[in-house]
Amino acid sequence: MQALINVNLMELLNSFISLFTAFVLGGIIGFERQFRQRTAGLRTNVLVAVGAAIFVDMAMRTGGDDGAIRVAAYVVSGVGFLGAGVIMREEGSVRGINTAATLWASAAIGTSAGADLILEAIMATFFVLAANTLLRPFVNAINRIPIDAQASELTHVIHIIAPASQRQTVMSDLERMLKAFHYPLAELDITPFGEEEIEIEATLMATSIDEKDMDLLIKQLNQNARVRQAFWSPRTND
Incomplete structure (x- = not known):
């Protein structure tokens, strides 16, 4: 009978408005994500927004x-675990961080709707969409700017392709050359490269490295008869 006692048409209408707002606004954000074929698309963002609204409204x-404040804190931490699930690491790069952040924002919008802050939820939706759409051309423009090794914090990585049978000799040659150039080694990875070759990936410690010296080092490595190919690449520090 307690369920019947709890029925209040005005509060029920208020809850409907909150959940409907979360549904629509989460759908707007999710549509943009679905259109760009992201991991968390339309349904996921709607469910996150509506779910947050349900918890806070309840x-x-x-x-x-006071109860809404406590539940909102739990929503923030709970969505953090959900966002971690869409972040993937592959081939040394991290993907899905923007998707996870969008899910987090959808939860915030749902929380606002659940707390009856409808205009605030609408305003937040505008800013989330602006971040995912209006800022995209600026991000693309910045990414097209060549990396300045002197102005950016970079990790320099040396790649060497060599016969598997010459592994120890090539590693010794590399260590000797790095010592001559005073470049400390931070990490060394060796992976198969075809059936009879290996790739040695030497990550140098972050220090003041001259690109001309790096080119000279690579030139000397390529002159080594035991090295099939050598090159270096900068990697940004995340």
Whole structure:
């Protein structure tokens, strides 16, 4: 019978408005993500927004503002675990961080809608969409700017392709050359490269490295009869 006692048409209408707002706004954000074929698309963003709105709306009806504040804190931490699930690491790069951040923002919008802050939720939706759309041309323009090794924090990586049978000799040659150039080695990875070759990936410690010296080092490595190919690449520090 408690369920019948809890029925209040005005509060029910208020909850409907909150959940409907979360549904629509989460759908707007999710549509943009779905259009760009992201991991978390339309349904995921809607569910996150509506779910957050349900929790906060329920907390407000049962525990008042204090209850809503406590539940909102749990929503923030809970969505953090959900966002971690869409972040993937592959081939030394990290993907899905923007998707995870969008899910986090969808939860915030749902939380605002659940707390009856409808205009605030609409305003937040505008800014989330602006971040994912209006800022995209600026990001693309910045990414097209060549990396300045002197102005950026970079990790320099040397790649060497060599016969597997010459592994120890090539590693000794590399260590000797790095010592001559005073470049400390931070990490060394060796992976198969075809059936009879290996790739040695030497990551240098972050230090003041001259690109001309790096080119000279690579030139000397390529002159080594035991090295099939050598090159270096900068890697940004995340």
